[in-house]
């Protein structure tokens with residue numbers, strides 16, 4: 001290898017030359033994003049650091065993207081079930097006497113589900129408070145100075161509250177199921193009840209995963225030494241939780257008003 | 260050293276076995292995926308030979324070799340080939356081995372998720388094998404598992420626990436594929452090195468990217484469908500069980516008051532199923548473009564358009580699922596719409612073929628083994644593609660659906676083209692697969708490789724071209740017996756017997772040719788001499804000396820950066836070339 005000349009930065013930008021087979025497209029040269037924060041580390045060029053430590057939020061962004069793509073997959077899952085809902089709602093058949101029969105009998109929503117929905121919405125508020133508290137700069141700075149873990153301490157109660165509210169929601173759904181069972185409405189009773197139990201059940205399973213995530217985040221508040229790891233845990237669980245809340249609102253509206 | 264969760268690619272330091280098993284190193288995971296695909300392809304090929312031999316010489320007592328009868332073998336053959344070979348090897352296997360380096364990074368964005376994806380896939384394979392060994396009978400509903408029979412667990416042997424395990428296996432596979440798709444997407448979004456703009460990304464990366472997007476959308480719908488089917492089977496619902504579904508004298512589906520619809524399963528399944536076939540083929544398309552350019556020493560013809568057609572094929576691929584349902588009872592309007600959208604895919608597909616041909620047109624390519632396999636891919640894609648628009652005519656499909664014509668179509672365009680893509684990748688990247696400690700491993704032997712190519716190429720055409728004729732004559736698929744049938748059908752099948760016998764011989768030849776590859780593999784691993792740093796004079800980053808698996812990551816060395824699009828060759832024969840990573844400054848220094 002010849003002596004390597006460190007390339008000057010300008011060179012990495014794309015020059016339009018006839019012999020350069022760079023083919024248009026975005027037409028935006030790779031700009032060196034200015035990631036200076038105004039703090040002490042500004043002499044460094046983040047772009048030259050190894051991948052994984054480029055910029056203060058690189059890891060966070062990566063894990064957030066993970067959650068968002070995962071949520072896109074969950075969205076497709078529910079979209080498929082909801083389209084099946086509409087298909088079956090409009091399905092029918094002719095019986096032996098040539099009568100047109102649609103078996104769909106709307107399932108009455110147990111009133112407790114309204115309460116559950118309120119609880120779930122409330123839990124979105126509590127987890128958002130916890131999330132914001134993880135990122136407050138004053139406290140992050142304090143921690144950086146070695147003065148304990150103020151961010152985590154201030155976020156912990158709100159995270160715990162979310163766990164309680166989440167479990168409350170799940171119990172509430174369980175109660176709703178039991179109320180229907182008492183009225184002799186079971187999953188196998190009717191096309192409409194198939195979907196009621198399926199949708200609430202599938203959502204509960206996803207929310208259960210969320211509770212597990214919350215517990216993991218709670219543990220990480222104590223176990224993880226790096227603030228960044230704790231921030232990532234809380235942040236990712238929070239986005240997942242918000243989305244499950246949002247999905248529930250849609251599913252609930254579907255079950256309550258579109259039967 | 261602290262046991263890091265994100266080790267560098269290809270570190271070969273001797274670590275305890277468990278630690279090495281639980282690696283998150285993408286190079287090792289890539290090899291693990293390839294081994295998984297190799298085991299699967301051996302099983303799948305054995306099963307296919309079993310079918311062909313049974314069709315031609317039913318007196319051969321093969322039944323003793325494998326349990327069950329014909330339909331479970333078709334089912335496991337299709338499932339294992341499509342999922343565990345053609346979805347794992349091109350997308351996850353070579354994706355893990357090459358994708359990060361082609362982006363200029365040493366790490367996957369989400370190594371843990373990536374490793375988890377592999378283990379779930381491996382578990383899915385075990386569950387699939389278990390499904391075929393249950394006492395109640397192996398699953399026999401084909402890789403599409405159509406209800407109503409599949410929705411009724413008591414419908415007969417093969418619809419019981421075997422079917423449950425089959426569904427579980429596919430569900431697990433879907434979860435694993437989704438996880439690794441997310442890792443691929445985040446790596447491409449966040450892991451590109453300085454200067455790697457979107458329009459400088461190699462077409463292989465675009466193939467992986469589009470396939471990952473499709474996996475994300477398609478597999479979750481399949482999971483939903485499987486959930487519904489499992490509810491039908493065990494929780495007494497009737498999503499897919501029609502009213503008055505009488506099986507074995509018993510009414511099924513919510514006590515016979517279900518209003519379920521088997522068509523709903525077809526919609527959900529094929530919404531997944533058609534994108535799935537593109538997941539299998541898109542990485543191969545990208546690789547073919549890059550290999551043709553590499554060996555013809557040309558730029559890829561219409562690079563930007565190739566990126567666009569890759570994405571367009573992905574997009575249209577989501578909109579054509581109904582072409583699998585022409586005879587299933589769709590409304591005529593839906594049929595027309597799906598027919599049109601299906602034919603529309605021919606536009607970007609033809610653009611790809613044109614670009615491949617224009618790239619090599621009047622060049623003087625080096626006919627290396629990977630180049631031959633890439634050209635073979637083009638040939639098979641054209642031959643298999645020509646029958647696509649034919650099947651896309653609802654009128655013609657009325658006749659051809661469920662005949663061997665369809666079998667010929669998808670084996671040429673998907674199975675064979677896909678396998679040729681995998682072989683091209685294996686021969687091309689073998690030094691990277693076997694690289695250690697920052698040094699490339701050996702190349703596979705060229706001469707044996709060329710023999711392997713020609714035998715495989717001839718075998719593939721000899722096996723699958725005649726199937727078109729059998730299909731046109733009316734030979735049905737999924738039939739276990741073609742001989743000894745009475746009446747008209749028997750006469751027809753008797754006339755087709757020589758053709759079928761030829762197909763079986765060709766299939767045996769095709770399978771035997773693969774022994775050449777295995778021999779090459781063993782010989783090279785034993786005696787191969789390490790290849791040069793950039794043995795194919797490639798321009799893409801996976802051949803960057805600092806990005807080889809296990810290359811030491813030096814503090815303060817010049818960061819990896821990209822200065823131009825791939826395929827930069829100069830001179831009539833492309834003698835001089837500039838890899839993506841070489842700056843003009845170092846180049847000038849070279850020439851002084």
Ligand code: HEM
Nearest residue numbers: 536540582583644647648650651659660661665669672673
């Ligand atoms: C030019 C583009 C293509 C067109 C127009 C096309 C059209 C069709 C049509 C209409 C069918 C349904 C035939 C029937 O069920 O009777 C079909 C089946 C099939 N195609 Fe394609 N196709 C194309 C490309 C591909 C590709 C690239 C792959 C795989 C990588 C593929 C894999 C399959 C498979 C596996 C089936 C069989 C499904 C079954 O089990 O019934 N096709 N194709």
Ligand SMILES: [Cu+2]
Nearest residue numbers: 533580582583
């Ligand atoms: Cu299709």
